[in-house]
Amino acid sequence: xxxxxxxxxxxxxxxxxxxxxxxxxxxxxxxxxxxxxxxxxxxxxxxxxxxxxxxxxxxxxxxxxxxxxxxxxxxxxxxxxxxxxxxxxxxxxxxxxxxxxxxxxxxxxxxxxxxxxxxxxxxxxxxxxxxxxxxxxxxxxxxxxxxxxxxxxxxxxxxxxxxxxxxxxxxxx
Amino acid sequence: xxxxxxxxxxxxxxxxxxxxxxxxxxxxxxxxxxxxxxxxxxxxxxxxxxxx
Amino acid sequence: xxxxxxxxxxxxxxxxxxxxxxxxxxxxxxxxxxxxxxxxxxxxxxxxxxxxxxxxxxxxxxxxxxxxxxxxxxxxxxxxxxxxxxxxxxxxxxxxxxxxxxxxxxxxxxxxxxxxxxxxxxxxxxxxxxxxxxxxxxxxxxxxxxxxxxxxxxxxxxxxxxxxxxxxxxxxxxxxxxxxxxxxxxxxxxxxxxxxxxxxxxxxxxxxxxxxxxxxxxxxxxxxxxxxxxxxxxxxx
Numbered sequence: 001x002x003x004x005x006x007x008x009x010x011x012x013x014x015x016x017x018x019x020x021x022x023x024x025x026x027x028x029x030x031x032x033x034x035x036x037x038x039x040x041x042x043x044x045x046x047x048x049x050x051x052x053x054x055x056x057x058x059x060x061x062x063x064x065x066x067x068x069x070x071x072x073x074x075x076x077x078x079x080x081x082x083x084x085x086x087x088x089x090x091x092x093x094x095x096x097x098x099x100x101x102x103x104x105x106x107x108x109x110x111x112x113x114x115x116x117x118x119x120x121x122x123x124x125x126x127x128x129x130x131x132x133x134x135x136x137x138x139x140x141x142x143x144x145x146x147x148x149x150x151x152x153x154x155x156x157x158x159x160x161x162x163x164x165x166x167x168x169x170x171x172x173x
Numbered sequence: 174x175x176x177x178x179x180x181x182x183x184x185x186x187x188x189x190x191x192x193x194x195x196x197x198x199x200x201x202x203x204x205x206x207x208x209x210x211x212x213x214x215x216x217x218x219x220x221x222x223x224x225x
Numbered sequence: 226x227x228x229x230x231x232x233x234x235x236x237x238x239x240x241x242x243x244x245x246x247x248x249x250x251x252x253x254x255x256x257x258x259x260x261x262x263x264x265x266x267x268x269x270x271x272x273x274x275x276x277x278x279x280x281x282x283x284x285x286x287x288x289x290x291x292x293x294x295x296x297x298x299x300x301x302x303x304x305x306x307x308x309x310x311x312x313x314x315x316x317x318x319x320x321x322x323x324x325x326x327x328x329x330x331x332x333x334x335x336x337x338x339x340x341x342x343x344x345x346x347x348x349x350x351x352x353x354x355x356x357x358x359x360x361x362x363x364x365x366x367x368x369x370x371x372x373x374x375x376x377x378x379x380x381x382x383x384x385x386x387x388x389x390x391x392x393x394x395x396x397x398x399x400x401x402x403x404x405x406x407x408x409x410x411x412x413x414x415x416x417x418x419x420x421x422x423x424x425x426x427x428x429x430x431x432x433x434x435x436x437x438x439x440x441x442x443x444x445x446x447x448x449x450x451x452x453x454x455x456x457x458x459x460x461x462x
Contacts, residue, residue, distance in 0.1 A: 041360060062337050129234070151395055160257070
């Protein structure tokens, strides 16, 4: 089709190529330019894919990152035994190491939820710290929360452990 | 200390350090290239700005 | 020549201040009552994150300067690109140091809370900006497009900073730049934190100058190559 009917566009292309044939070519110049562009488009494609992935993760996880223990108990009929993150402060005196992990309770305001954790808690896990536990209620009837991960939510306060500045190379961790 | 602290400090030093090395090497190379072409142009064609 | 030695001086100053920050952070400052020695990461992680904000701020201002007709100059485009590249380096280091700090304190390398998610987004947005700059070879088109892209990407910066206030996150809230500007760190620890901010800012200044010089030299070289190619083809007119 293109060979028989000469469109104005192809005519323009033709004439320009007549001129260019007289020109001295820089060896490899054209090909290299094209290559750079293609890799740039590929890079953009990867970036867009990453953007979509992060936005998906953000919308599905970051908007409601956790329920407080209080919200979780209040929303219990709705949450059922689905998996979610729950936040609260570890109640002192409730931490009991078990064969498979640790049992303890977390509190938010006046709501206390018993937690059964399967797996090792992080090294900074201790009574009175705010934690986020990942898991689900054991059943629709029970308030016990089965967790397979504890994350310690530390505060933004920093206080010197030894105001007198005694060197402690071992530290707490 | 505990490995994590050192790893963090080393990561920053390595990251910024290698980028700095790259910056220094690249700017040296480019400055040489620019000076070379400038000399080249000067010898071959004189002041090129008058042409355009 | 005078400029060259001035830049070298900035570089030396950066090296010294970072060195002092490292010594203070690793050995002189005391361990934290809760975190122990892990607190030492506070002298690098927030400072590196701050520089990323700063870098993208400079990119945005230069992009605006390019877009505004009265100040339009390719120099602004080159500065915007240089600062963005340095910003990407610092954003990547923010994510790396944050991850290294998160593993022993939180117990996880990564989690999809709002602060971490928006920071990852920040890195990818500016990687996209840098990729976009490679697509078009037309200078004006590239400069305009990337200036607009830079301004769009910058929207994420205040979101990252406020994410710990707007959403429930695992990440703690700001220690110094919080709502009531009431620092929750004191004494030697506070001074070292401040020194960290200063030293990495100086590193940023040096890097941007170097990167901008490279961009300018490349720009010049491109011009020279084009001029020469035209002359070779057309001959001396």
